[in-house]
Amino acid sequence: xxxxxxxxxxxxxxxxxxxVEQEIYPHEAEVERTGEVPSELAEQIKKKTLDxxxxxxxxxxxxxxxxxxxxxxxxxxxxxxxxxxxxxxFFGRPQNILMACEGEQKDRYLFPAxxxxxxxxxAMTEPGAGSDVRGMKCSARRDGGDWILNGTKHFISGADHxxxxxxxxATGEDDTPKGPKKRxxxxxxxxxxxxxxxxxxxxxxxxxxxxNMVLEFDDCRLPDAQVLGEVDGGxxxxxEWLYATRITVxxxxxxxxxRAFDYALDYAAQREQFGQKIGKFQGVSFQLADMIxxxxxxxxxxxxxxxxxxxxxxxxxxxxxAKLYASEMLARVTDAAIxxxxxxxLMDDYPLERFWRDARVERIWDxxxxxxxxxxxxxxxRPLGA
Amino acid sequence: MxxxxxxxxxxxYNVKVRVKADGSGVDLANVKMSMNPFxxxxxxxxxxxxxxxxxxxxxxxxxxxxxxxxxLRTALAMxxxxxxxxxxADDVNTDIEPLAVAxxxxxxxxxxxxxxxxxxxxxxxxxxNATGQMLSALLGWSQGTFASKLDIDGDHALITREVDxxxxxxxxxxxxxxxxxxxxxxxxxxxxxxxxxxxxxxxDEKTAEDYGVDxxxxxxIVKTTEPETRKAGEIVGSVDxxxxxxxxxxxx
Numbered sequence: 001x002x003x004x005x006x007x008x009x010x011x012x013x014x015x016x017x018x019x020v021e022q023e024i025y026p027h028e029a030e031v032e033r034t035g036e037v038p039s040e041l042a043e044q045i046k047k048k049t050l051d052x053x054x055x056x057x058x059x060x061x062x063x064x065x066x067x068x069x070x071x072x073x074x075x076x077x078x079x080x081x082x083x084x085x086x087x088x089x090f091f092g093r094p095q096n097i098l099m100a101c102e103g104e105q106k107d108r109y110l111f112p113a114x115x116x117x118x119x120x121x122x123a124m125t126e127p128g129a130g131s132d133v134r135g136m137k138c139s140a141r142r143d144g145g146d147w148i149l150n151g152t153k154h155f156i157s158g159a160d161h162x163x164x165x166x167x168x169x170a171t172g173e174d175d176t177p178k179g180p181k182k183r184x185x186x187x188x189x190x191x192x193x194x195x196x197x198x199x200x201x202x203x204x205x206x207x208x209x210x211x212n213m214v215l216e217f218d219d220c221r222l223p224d225a226q227v228l229g230e231v232d233g234g235x236x237x238x239x240e241w242l243y244a245t246r247i248t249v250x251x252x253x254x255x256x257x258x259r260a261f262d263y264a265l266d267y268a269a270q271r272e273q274f275g276q277k278i279g280k281f282q283g284v285s286f287q288l289a290d291m292i293x294x295x296x297x298x299x300x301x302x303x304x305x306x307x308x309x310x311x312x313x314x315x316x317x318x319x320x321x322a323k324l325y326a327s328e329m330l331a332r333v334t335d336a337a338i339x340x341x342x343x344x345x346l347m348d349d350y351p352l353e354r355f356w357r358d359a360r361v362e363r364i365w366d367x368x369x370x371x372x373x374x375x376x377x378x379x380x381x382r383p384l385g386a
Numbered sequence: 387m388x389x390x391x392x393x394x395x396x397x398x399y400n401v402k403v404r405v406k407a408d409g410s411g412v413d414l415a416n417v418k419m420s421m422n423p424f425x426x427x428x429x430x431x432x433x434x435x436x437x438x439x440x441x442x443x444x445x446x447x448x449x450x451x452x453x454x455x456x457x458l459r460t461a462l463a464m465x466x467x468x469x470x471x472x473x474x475a476d477d478v479n480t481d482i483e484p485l486a487v488a489x490x491x492x493x494x495x496x497x498x499x500x501x502x503x504x505x506x507x508x509x510x511x512x513x514x515n516a517t518g519q520m521l522s523a524l525l526g527w528s529q530g531t532f533a534s535k536l537d538i539d540g541d542h543a544l545i546t547r548e549v550d551x552x553x554x555x556x557x558x559x560x561x562x563x564x565x566x567x568x569x570x571x572x573x574x575x576x577x578x579x580x581x582x583x584x585x586x587x588x589x590d591e592k593t594a595e596d597y598g599v600d601x602x603x604x605x606x607i608v609k610t611t612e613p614e615t616r617k618a619g620e621i622v623g624s625v626d627x628x629x630x631x632x633x634x635x636x637x638x
């Protein structure tokens with residue numbers, strides 16, 4: 001790995017950061033208070049992102065994206081991580097799983113998503129299937145040439161703004177020595193398809209305004225043309241395209257941690273108690289030292305994992321380490337930032353209590369910390385037969 | 387028409403400036419540096435002229451340390467066509483004074499033959515507000531300073547200036563030098579395609595000697611101090627108390 005960023009990469013990060021500071025920060029408090037993103041604001045963010053050529057920058061140039069590398073895209077997401085997810089959602093980054101679209105699916109889903117005309121959401125989690133994807137009950141059965149979908153998905157982020165959802169459902173079961181194993185197929189389901197309804201999910205402590213939705217499928221009929229990838233090929237599609245999404249979580253944690261740190265550093269340099277700046281007390285200054293050390297460590301760990309993907313090297317373990325460490329780092333850093341602020345840190349006059357609440361979900365979604373530790377340890381021990 | 391835009395690398399406007407302990411200046415070590423915000427407005431205006439078909443090339447120039455290259459890349463990423471870097475100092479603490487900058491710019495104008503120079507009205511680091519005016523004198527060109535509106539029409543330009551107590555519109559003969567004020571426009575973000583293209587755009591590197599200009603400072607900074615800190619306010623319990631306090635302070 002070559003350490004250090006190129007001039008373009010620095011400029012990409014600086015531009016996104018400035019965009020977030022000027023276009024996202026001023027609206028955060030209101031979104032947090034109401035739990036809603038006004039549609040004019042959403043459209044405004046989306047339009048500016050499109051105008052700047054950043055929309056769908058994670059997609060290759062031949063389908064209309066900007067063709068950023070994994071490392072460059074991680075820098076974009078890192079800076080977006082500073083801002084409210086409810087708002088940065090409209091700095092559109094469609095699911096790269098749409099690259100699995102074939103033939104006319106590209107015209108109906110891939111290209112409109114890249115052009116910002118149609119937004120997507122990814123639906124995997126179910127009430128009974130969280131970390132255990134194979135426990136999913138959502139299923140599709142054949143009926144003539146069509147498929148009939150039934151079941152419920154929950155915790156589906158962004159589905160409220162989605163024109164279509166990418167849904168993973170069971171389409172059969174194989175007997176294996178370890179017991180029955182579900183076969184999974186990926187479907188593209190348009191909003192408004194009969195039998196598909198959407199409702200608001202639970203009110204979460206993290207990322208207010210970035211809603212989690214519940215999807216219900218009740219004899220929802222879909223033709224073969226809605227299958228993304230191969231029938232029963234859901235795991236292959238997942239492994240090929242969802243592999244890297246943990247880098248997004250990791251790098252956004254780094255961005256948010258830096259923002260929280262900036263508040264803490266500033267406060268320590270200004271607030272006076274016992275006749276001096278509190279930053280003069282080692283009890284405070286050493287906390288800052290630990291915070292920045294952990295933030296930098298998470299930053300490099302994450303960028304190094306992204307760099308491995310760019311080089312075509314195996315990165316499963318490294319991505320899991322980055323996601324695990326960065327999300328746990330964010331919990332510690334936001335907690336310490338509040339400690340530096342004392343009581344003021346808990347008041348919603350400062351965004352710190354929000355960062356602290358938002359931090360909590362990062363250790364859960366896109367694979368819990370425990371799942372990441374499982375991945376890391378299995379990668380190490382499996383080759384040794386343990 | 388070619389437009390020349392001088393840009394300066396200065397301490398970022400978001401950075402809390404710290405005065406060095408010995409009072410010799412402002413601490414620039416490990417501090418974020420950016421393009422002078424007024425110069426950004428100048429770059430934006432030049433690009434808009436090009437987009438409106440009134441200019442065909444935008445050339446950005448920076449005079450200072452080698453690191454000013456980053457500032458020029460920003461101008462290129464915003465949409466400038468090419469850049470000229472004039473290395474005139476090795477030490478980031480060396481500020482090239484307005485007259486030296488204006489002399490170098492005059493030489494570049496001779497070489498490049500632009501029809502218009504757009505500059506920031508001043509740099510936010512030393513607030514000199516002099517380079518544009520000096521350049522105008524050296525070249526014998528017309529000038530319009532503190533511009534909040536610029537209309538170019540053939541061989542003349544209408545420039546609205548922000549002056550004390552209102553706006554003044556002047557008509558100048560081209561070629562001219564315009565220095566821009568805050569309200570002229572809102573500079574754009576660099577677009578992703580332009581960021582990617584910026585590296586491929588030409589950036590010529592020169593030195594002050596190439597232009598035969600002596601950049602030795604003529605000014606001596608005697609002392610730099612922090613502004614006086616604001617005194618804490620006082621919370622009063624009633625209007626009567628407030629009036630009494632104001633009387634006490636001689637304010638009413």
